[in-house]
Amino acid sequence: MTLIETVKELRAWRKAAGRVIFxxxxxxxxxxHASLIREARQMAGPEATVASSIFVNPLQFGPNEDFDRYPRTLEADLALCQEAGADMVFAPTVPEVYHADRSIQILESSLSKALCGASRPGHFDGVCTVVAKLFNLVQPDEAVFGKKDYQQLAIIRRLVRDLNFPVEIHGIETVREADGxxxxxxxxxxxxxxxxxxxxxxxALSQARAAWKDGVTGSRRLLEILHQTLAASASLGRKDYISIVDRHTLQPLDLVQNNGLIALAVFFDKARLIDNVELIR
Known part of the structure; x- marks a missing residue:
């Protein structure tokens, strides 16, 4: 596996890389993360290249968020990437990605206004900016993202559509611990x-999804189920949001017939956890 830390090295690598899944x-x-890389490896087969990046993006952290204490575990990360099947990892410094006098940023004005974006203003602008830069640098043919951050996945799909990036986006199911x-x-x-x-x-998400499959389509009742379960079993948690939205537009739904998404974010002290389930017939 090749480790690349500069844009110059990356440009040289890309010229000989062929088809790339990122x-x-x-x-x-x-x-x-390992599951995403393994999925990419399976998609790539023996002919294509699997590339990953490791970069803690300062633009997507708010002023009171955990950028400074976000874990940096590069040596262990590289070992995981290699074991999962990555051929190259791009791990630049912040100055390598962002000029000190940078003045251009991508702004998202629709999908980022609800869910996580409502309580993290500017977060998805930072995500869009860094993903666009990485797409320009790595020039992948395909890219793999997890469904755990479903809002991010929807926004990246919109980014690719609206800015005409020639990248096919794959959403991969959330990987869970044994207890869910x-x-x-x-x-x-x-x-x-x-x-x-x-x-x-x-x-709680699973109970609400089971009720929907049993014929409960009203969002109000589904939300009641969620709130009741969390109140009984997650007393240490502080809800940021619990929402039922269309999984493509992220707009709220009163009735869920198909293509719905139940998404939530809950604080446990300083840890903010997100999760979701799709409601698809």
């Missing part, structure tokens, strides 16, 4: 008591 990450990698908790770099922030309650997020 898995961008912010590091602090876990089994969820979605794998996340921020799970390591949880205390033992918080970790014991955190699986209630997926349990």
């Amino acid at each position: 898995v961008p990450t912010m590091g602090a990698l876990h089994e969820g 908790l979605a794998m996340s770099s921020r799970n390591r922030y949880l205390s033992a008591a918080e970790r014991a309650q955190a699986p209630a997020l997926y349990a």
Whole structure:
């Protein structure tokens, strides 16, 4: 596996890389990231190249968020990438990606206004900016993203559509612990008591999805189920949002017939956990 740390090296690598499938990450990698790289490896077969990136993007962190304490575990991350099947990892410094006097940024004005974007203003502008830069640098033919951050996936699809990036986007199912908790770099922030309650997020989502499959299509009733389950089983959690939206437009739904998404974000002290389930016939 090749490690590249500069744009100059990356440009030279890309000239000989052929077809590339790309898995961008912010590091602090876990089994969820490994599954994305393995999926990319399977898509690539023996002919194409699997590229990943490890870059903690400062533009997507708010002033009171965890940029400074976000885990940096490069050596372990590189070992995971290699074991999962990556051929190249791009791991630049912040100055390598952003000029000190940078003055251009991509702004998203629709899909980012709800869900996580409502409480993290500017976050998805930072995501769009760095993903656009990485797409320009790596020039992938395809890219792989997890469905755990469904809003991010929807926005990246819109980014590719609106700015005509020649990149096919793949959304991969969320990887979970044995008790259902979605794998996340921020799970390591949880205390033992918080970790014991955190699986209630997926349990609540699963109960609401089961009710929908049984014929409950009204969002109000589905939300009641979610709130009741969380109140009973996640008393240490503080809800940021719980929403039922169209999975393409992210607009709220009163009735869910098909193509719905239940998404939530819950704080356990300083750890903000997100999760979701699709409602698809």
